[in-house]
Amino acid sequence: MALSEENEKNIGLTVLLAWLIPGAGHWYIGERKRAWIYFIVITLLFGTGIWVGGALSTVNLQTNTAWFFAEIFAGSYTLLALLIGQLPGAVASYGKTLDLATIYAGVAGLLNLLVVLDAIDRCHSMVKPMSPISNSKGARS
Amino acid sequence: MMTIFGLIMAMPLLTPMLFDGSRLWMLLPLTLGISIVYKATKLEDLRALPVAALLLWLTIVGGMIAVAIGLYILIALFQ
Numbered sequence: 001m002a003l004s005e006e007n008e009k010n011i012g013l014t015v016l017l018a019w020l021i022p023g024a025g026h027w028y029i030g031e032r033k034r035a036w037i038y039f040i041v042i043t044l045l046f047g048t049g050i051w052v053g054g055a056l057s058t059v060n061l062q063t064n065t066a067w068f069f070a071e072i073f074a075g076s077y078t079l080l081a082l083l084i085g086q087l088p089g090a091v092a093s094y095g096k097t098l099d100l101a102t103i104y105a106g107v108a109g110l111l112n113l114l115v116v117l118d119a120i121d122r123c124h125s126m127v128k129p130m131s132p133i134s135n136s137k138g139a140r141s
Numbered sequence: 142m143m144t145i146f147g148l149i150m151a152m153p154l155l156t157p158m159l160f161d162g163s164r165l166w167m168l169l170p171l172t173l174g175i176s177i178v179y180k181a182t183k184l185e186d187l188r189a190l191p192v193a194a195l196l197l198w199l200t201i202v203g204g205m206i207a208v209a210i211g212l213y214i215l216i217a218l219f220q
Contacts, residue, residue, distance in 0.1 A: 037181045037190070045174045054157035084154050093157030100164050101157070107171060111178045118182040 011123045018119040019075040022112045025119035029126060038115045046077045046108035053101020055084035057093040064098075070106035073113040081105075172201045 009029050018025025023039035026032075050058055059081040061068045071078045084090070093101060176198040180190055 033187050034181055037187070038178060041174045041177050045171065048170070051153050052158050055154050057157070081154075087155060090155045091157060096164055097157050097159070100167055104167075104171060107175065111175065114178065114182060 009123055009126060011120065014119050014123045015116060018116040019073065019112070021076055022074065022108075022115055025116065026122070029119065029123055031122060038112075042074065042108050042112050042115070043077070045111070046071075046074050046081075046105050049101045049103070049105030049108060050081050050084075052104065053093045053098050054091055055081040056090040057085075057098050058101040058105050059085060064102055067102040067106045071102075071109040073109040073116070074105070075112065078105075078109065168205070169202065172205075173198050176201065 014025045014028055016025075017028050021039070022042035023035035023037070025035075026038060027035035052058075057063065059068065059071050059078055068078075071081075173194070176194045177190070180194045180197055181187065184190055184193060
């Protein structure tokens with residue numbers, strides 16, 4: 001138990017970091033490789049969405065309300081996109097382009113929600129005594 | 142004053158791309174990303190990730206193709 005207390009991490013900070021920057025929560029709890037995977041994949045997906053549709057229309061609470069609630073889970077990326085969308089020169093997108101952009105950014109946000117939940121789960125399992133959560137194939141139950 | 146860095150970084154984020162082609166091809170990188178993240182949450186040993194993610198990706202793409210073919214046949218039958 002002494003070992004697990006030494007390794008105990010602040011769960012609130014883990015959630016905040018995981019929400020703000022994809023993978024940062026895992027980095028904080030010591031899962032560095034996993035953190036890099038989450039960071040690269042989610043950044044590429046969200047970046048593709050904003051690149052394709054532009055920040056103004058892709059992340060927009062007024063015109064794209066339902067997708068906005070998926071995108072908000074990408075944390076700082078969504079906030080950054082909201083700020084970029086307010087810059088002069090930002091152009092709105094429509095139709096196929098907007099559909100594709102919102103799907104990419106929304107899926108990136110929802111994947112980051114999964115990553116946040118995974119970080120919480122791993123943070124909890126760090127403070128508990130070791131339990132047999134893995135099966136013979138190395139997959140979690 | 143707009144710097145070169147500003148042009149490279151800001152313009153693509155401010156101006157949408159013209160997207161005339163089929164969107165279906167964009168499904169492939171999206172589902173690959175979903176497969177990688179999902180499998181990374183499930184696997185304890187990340188050395189198994191490439192194969193597991195690839196198999197999941199092929200399953201998703203294959204499943205969607207099967208659904209598309211099924212719907213195409215269904216529509217063709219009842220038209």
